[in-house]
Amino acid sequence: MNTRNQTHLHCFIFLFCMATFACSSTSQNNTDLEALLSFKNSISGGLSSWNDSLHYCQWPGVACDNNGKEFRRRRRRRRRRRVISLQLSSLSLTGNISPYLTNLIFLQTLNLSNNELQGTLPENLSNWTYIQSIDLKSNKLEGEIPEQFGSLQSLKVLSLGTNNLRGSIPSSFGNLSLLTDLDLSFNDLSGSIPSQLGGLSSLTYLNLSNNTLEGTIPSSVWNLSALVYLNLGWNFKLSGTLPKEMGHLVSNLQFISLSTNSFHGSIPASLSNASSLQSVEFKSNFFTGKIPASLGTLQKMTNLNLVYNHLEAKEDSDWSFLHALTNNTNLKKLELSCNEFEGLLPNSIVNLSTGLEVLSMGYSLLSGSIPEGIGNLIGLEVIIMGPNLFTGSIPSSIGKLKNLNILALDFNYLSGIIPASIGNFTHLYRLFLESNQLSGSIPVTIGNCQKMEYITLSDNHLNGSIPKEIFSIPSITIGIELFNNSLTGPIPVEIGTLQNLGKFDVSLNKLSGEIPTSLGQCKSLEYLYMNGNSFTGAIPSTLSSLKGLQELDLSHNNFSGPVPSFLEEFKGLSSLNLSFNGFEGELPKHGVFANVNKISVLGNFRLCGGIQELKLPPCPFHAQASRKKHQFPTLAVILPITIGALICFIVFCCLIARKKLSMSSLLKEQHMKISCFLMRVSYAELFKATDGFAVANLVGTGSFGSVYRGLLAIDDENKVVAVKVLDLNQRGASKSFMYECEALKNIRHRNLVRIITACASVDIRGNDFKAIVYEFMPNGNLDQWMHHEDVEQDQPKKLNLMQRLNVAVDVASALEYLHDHQGQTPIVHCDLKPSNVLLDSDLVAHLSDFGLSRFSITSVSKSSEKSSSSFGLRGSIGYVAPEYGVANKVSIHGDVYSYGILLLEMFTGKRPTDDDFKDGRSLHKFVEMAFPNKVMDIIDSCLIEEAIENDERNMRNRGSALDCMVSVIRIGLLCSKESPLERMPMRDVSKEMHAIRDAFLRSCRII
Template sequence: MAGNKLYGGIPHTIGNLTSLTVLYLNNNSLSGSIPSSIANLTSLTVLYLYNNELTGSIPPSIGNLISLTSFALDTNQLSGSIPHSIGRLSEVKELSLSANSLSGGVPPSLWNLSSLSHLSMSFTYHLSGSLPPNIGQALPLLETFYLAFNQFHGPIPMSLSNASRLQYIELGGNSFSGIIPPTLGRLRELQSLFLYSNHLETTEPDGWTFLTALTNCTQLEWLTLSSNKLRGVLPNSIANLSTNLQGLYMDNNYISGKISSDIGNLVNLMVLRMDGNSLYGSIPSSIGMLRNLHALDLGNNKLSGEIPSTIGNLTQLNELYLDSSELSENIPVSLGKCQNLIYLNLGSNKLTGSIPKEIVSISRLSIHLSLASNSLSGPIPSEIGSLINVNILDFSMNKLSGEIPITLSECQVLEELYVGGNLFQGSIPSSLASLRGIQKLDFSKNNLSGKIPDFLQDFHGLNYLNLSFNNFEGEVPLLGVFANASAVSVIGNSKLCGGNPEMHLPACPSEPFNKKHGSRTVIVICGSTILFILVILLFCFLVVRRCRKGSRRKSLDSSPTIEQNVKVTYGDLVRATDGFSEDNIIGTGSFGRVYKGLLDVESTKVVAVKVLNLQIPGASRTFIAECNAVKNIRHRNLLKILTVCSSVDFKGNDFKAVVFEFMENGSLDDWLHPKANEQSKPKKLDLTARLDIAIDVAYALDYLHHQCGKPIVHCDLKPSNILLDDNITAHVGDFGFAKFLKKVTSQYSTSSAGLRGTIGYIAPEYGMGNEVSTCGDVYSYGILLLEMFTGKRPTDDMFVGGLTLPMFVKMAFPEQITNVIDAHLLTPSDDAESMNYARATNCMASILRIGISCSNELPAERMETDKIIKELHIVRDMFMRNGNYGERQRVLQSGEGPSTNIHRQTLDRHCLLEQTTVEEWR
């Protein structure tokens, strides 16, 4: 009964099932305490109660279940102490109590469970005490040992190495002290050692011998020693650690010495963090051999010398932190080869020379570029406009000169710009008016002049503006950010006047009226009059022309409809939605609300009106993107835009809205995850309906990617953006993040690494700054498939500690597939009473297999949309015809269906599943 969304308490009568051997109640919403009667189930070998909402304490009678081999209570709300009776579970191999509120010490009897291979008590935060000195002898079969984030203290026992099968040790977030046992080097199968955030030390003379000993652990992949009290000189033996090492964390300690010149031996490192220490000397050139690095952080040390040019070899690098040290010389041009960088911080060093144009041409830089507090000179290269996705630029406190480059206006998602403390001159370029999403601006301590641009008061998101110590003149604007004196600094500009009274600036002088002024006034008045007459004439001409065109249109069609994209005004939409009444709200998105409306009171044509909140940064861009994306596309599975409105409201504020066809059955999200107050409504999608919707969405993606001229990537595919009409036909909508692609060799791409989408559905390569591609939409589609048939959002609270929705399904695939399938799909519906349970399960296993393939971490391993459509049709045909695995395999081998890695990886196991009924393998 796992994953059936059961709620309420576990009934006391459960103790009557005395012959039960396996009980799965995990992944539900069970609450209340664990009934003591559960101890009557003395034949139980597996008891899974994890991921519920159970409260109270663990009943002492649990010790009666002496046949238990697997016992999991993690991710609940259990409190109190661990009962001593748990030590009677002499056969238990798996014991998981993590993510509860347990407190007190661990009963000594638990440390005598010699059959344990998996012990997890992490994230309970209140368990305390020390580890027994003989733990390795007492638990000789231990393979995984998780105690992270508790209050354990004392030394790490030397005997831990006697548990020679240990692969994963996680003791981080505690108060362990003393040295790191060098005996850990005997654990030849050790893969992960997490000792971060403790009080571990390296005392002379043998404090660092553990590191040399760990070189014997040839399977070691992750070593995290962050935030301890490690001191002394870093030994060169660090370069002799396992070549399988992927993550090495030694940050925030007191380590001194030089980085070994042989650090390049760790060729498979993906993460190297040694920041927040006292390392000195130069960065070894061998660092360039770590070609798999994604993150390198050597900041906050005492490193000196130049940045080695070999750093340009790290082409996979996403994050580079070399800040707050004593690095000097020029920034190497080779750094521009690191085209996957999304975060670059070289601030607070002694770097000189100019800013290489290659650095500001890394178009994937989407989070932060900081060169602040150095001695850089010369202008900011005009290529700065290549950083179209960057959020934060910091060039402050250097010796940069010239004018502020107008190409900064091309950094359309820029939120923070700091150029203070330089030698810039000239005025603030008017082109910056396009940076509508800007939030913080610092132009202070330069030689800038001219008037303060009025467009700054139109930046609705701007909350910090520093213009101090320049040569600005004239009147200070009053609106926008200037209305908040605490958010603006203009001191040190002696020629400014007016503005917010709280700025205490002198009043602006009024110019006396004289002949010269009077003549200018006459000219202005005459010019204005002539212009007004011309405008009236032009207006009359347009009215006559429109009337004639209207007559011609009327002769062609006496009843014009919305489908002809007639223009609508703000007033029309006010009337249609009853003044944008809250009663008419049918949805809320990232950039506005959607209202139900009736444009023509004499018509029955109901529409949906999406009104954008232009106060939100990026809202205008999504409006333009949506209009551009849908203006030339037509498909039965795409939501049709009827018309748009770009106008002003009754107060003169900008107003933008999009009018769509109204979808009577709302969004797919409404059906998959009905709100609590909608439980009374019969919103249930059976297996056939969900499969049809999946095929509809696949057709829509295939059209966007391959059949609509210039390929389009949707970039925000999720259940709330899939609307269902009267016939439950799916229509993909919301193209606010859509991107047009250019065809490049064998793949599609566009330089838009600063993608904004929805967490949980965004392809992982986007998070590393990779280019937008159709593969990203396929990943989102894979997540969508898994969500549709498991009923779990990718952001469900259960997905923590690295667990994701695809991993959750993979771990159950295929032997425990019914544990992850949406419970509604395992219960026959009224219109499908004859549905064969095993056949339905097999069908959903095939669908989940497609979802796993589409959500593969590697873009190249994901299916193409045409293959997705073919395979889903095969699944549907087999289901409707009561097909079996053998028939489908024949179809696949004939070339009618796709062949993917997931087929090869699960072929044998999946064959077993589909040739065996659920009752047999359960």
């Protein structure tokens, strides 16, 4: 070939290559554009500026390698612009992540965090050769994490936290040798932690918290020598003991959290070898033993949180860790509440760092006095020392703590006055001093606490008037609780300045005067309790502006005048108690007044009208003429009754006052005992056991909470349990919890539901949480069986005669045990009804729900009837004894009455609250009219059908069935007599019920 032809050939080859390269470059650039457009088309919101008016490299959030820096060495002749970064966080993006996004083959950084992206993670990741950071946290992504993520060899940061991801953590993550940050928190990941993570030698940040991981921490994790941050908290089922070597291997660790899991055993002393540690959070686990004194050598530690464990400190030597911590000048938070500490609190606590901000040592059994030197800790912002058994006075030096935000000394035995120096707490917003023995007046200096949101000084011995200064604190929104003291005088008119006040409780004091009209300015008020005082006058019309009221209790005062009709308009009012006052005139009928279960007007002798269920006398048609005609006879009758009632009430209050001290002490002792007992199970365990308290596991609701079915690990075995979660927004729920725990942990009987454990903790949002765990009863409750509600949709519940007899005998046996209680103080159940009778797999009855139970002060006899009393009506409508409504006298005779009604309901199939029983008619009278000759006319139709079938087989059996039912009805009528002294004792009831059942069995030739 000649030279000229060779030259032409070379030119052709060069031009071909250039054209090929140009086409290739254009094609590759188009690939980036197409990937971005595909991503834009798959989502909505935030990307409207991505259009043809600009080159895609200039689109917001898009960054390109304009100079081709690392690729220019290979292709220097043409400048290329490839996408290397997408920064699109917090743009409210919705939709799915397009799989074509992986065609951005030079992408190094992807940040789509804090959006609302859905769907699954992309799987074809082989093109992302250069990717270094992926941040997809805080979206709504779901599905599993693809194993292909383990092929991203250049990846340094992977953040997938706060999504809905499930499945296990891919073991392929162990291939990410350059990974420094891994965040998979707040998902629904399960399974165990892969041991391959221990090979990530560059890892400095590991956050696997708030998942459902289980098993032990792989030993390889402690080989992560570069690790600075480790958070495995809130996985509930991570368990096992911590190895002694952990402190040696994790030498650079600065933050470690294993909170809310199931770790047990002791805390390794070798943890102190992790000399860089700044924060240790082991709360809500099952750690036992002593706190290692070596933790005090961690000079960089600012936070030590060990609450809700079983750690002990009883002897002086057990507190050596506290002595050692006095050398740590960096300590900010020391949280040790809810452990098993006992005895005197060492005085060395006052030598802790002056920079300490949080000191939490509540829910233990610490005693003695609070050290006077507590005022040395001038940096304190939070003090939690209750509940405990502290005595003595509140240290005067506490006034030096001018940075305090929260002061909680509640449920102790502190005495003396509230120091005036409390006014120094200008940053205080929560004050808890309830359930102590504090005396004197409320210091006026409390008005200096201008940031206060909530004050509770209840259940003390405070006297004097309520200082008006307390109402000069505009920030009080949650509430003021002063109940059960000896406060006197009127309510200051300044209360009207608290327009955002949510709760005001001054019940059980000695306050007097009228309701200030200014109270109507507290338009946010939801709970108002003024019962048990000496208030007078009428309900002011200005209260009509309190539209948000949910509960109003004005009972046991001297109020007079008409009941205002504006209360009918309060749509949210669920409880109204006006009992034992001097209200007069016609009672409204609408709104809250239309529901007999929401209102009480007992002891107001001059009220008339209202709904029929209240059984008030009718109002006269000509009120004025009627008043003139009957003025003197009415006064002649009412005046002695009123004076007599007042005398009785004064005597009653004196008796109550005498008992308050012992009752308050008893409650606090129960609280202490229960708090030790409670720590056997944590909130996390119950949350996991019930699948997050899922609606699917809800088996029932009651006045104080809800019951869930759960699967709980007990003695290394998963057992089905019933978890009763208290609704602490309901007034009385906390006391119900304490009463029930105390009652059930001191009694044992085959026909009483068995309490397994209890929990007093905080939930995932930091709110108080209380629950009781019982053995699960697979056959539900008697109410469901009696009234034919289904266990399963196609299997109606029916009890035959023999089964009903067995249940009746079981309940009688349980009550006999409670009332006799083996010679000890009788226990009054107070709320016997079918829904509180649970049935196990063999239909054996178990009495449950002791939330209203009381220890009777003494046994009740015909000659001397003494019983515990309370201001609230105990029991459920239809089953509660008549005397409870008149005198509120709680006695074992009340349980007998409830049992009688229960028997009548079991054998007639009629509820005592059916619509048939109105206007003076009752279940007892209905049955009594048919007894004994017409008993078959009122018997449950199911039993009649059974009797007819028996008649066809054996006439003798039918006669025996009739005799049996007549005998049971007789017992039911005797037990539900109106007079308590005419009712049978439970010992006799149980004996006769056994005899009736045995006779029926013999007649049927079963025995």
